[in-house]
Amino acid sequence: MAGPLLEKPIGESKLGRSFGTNWNNWAWGSDGPVLCEICGTKHPKREDDSYIISKFLGMQVVEECCGAILDRVYRESGEEFTVAFLEEFANNPTSPRFSILLMTLNEVCIKAQKAALETAKQLHTVYIKLVPIVDIAKTRT
Structure with missing residues (x-):
């Protein structure tokens, strides 16, 4: 890993959950300890709940910590991704x-x-x- 993309956590995803699920369909849970590779934050073991973990650009994301990075990508490129996806769908x-x-x-x-x-x-x-x-x-x- 080259290093974190961000210097500190940017918060959990707000948009992804408003659509009824997490953004990343590769998500899984872990009670920790876990590392958010987006910002470098080390999260301790949890006894009562699990962290939601997913992948972004090949890096492990703790969604409660930096899931908002996916909101940013959606705001900036969501329409372009949607058009490309629908073009793929039209072809097959x-x-x-x-x-x-x-x-x-x-x-x-x-x-x-x-x-x-x-x-x-x-x-x-x-x-x-x-x-x-x-x-x-x-x-x-």
């Missing part, structure tokens, strides 16, 4: 590599459709409220 949609995508895609599309319909309803409500104001303005000019 039956590959086992895309089994999680196939399980998730229908659910995500249904959620997006519901959100779009809700937005359309809200816009329609605002439009209905604005029409009388526009009509009044027309009669005054």
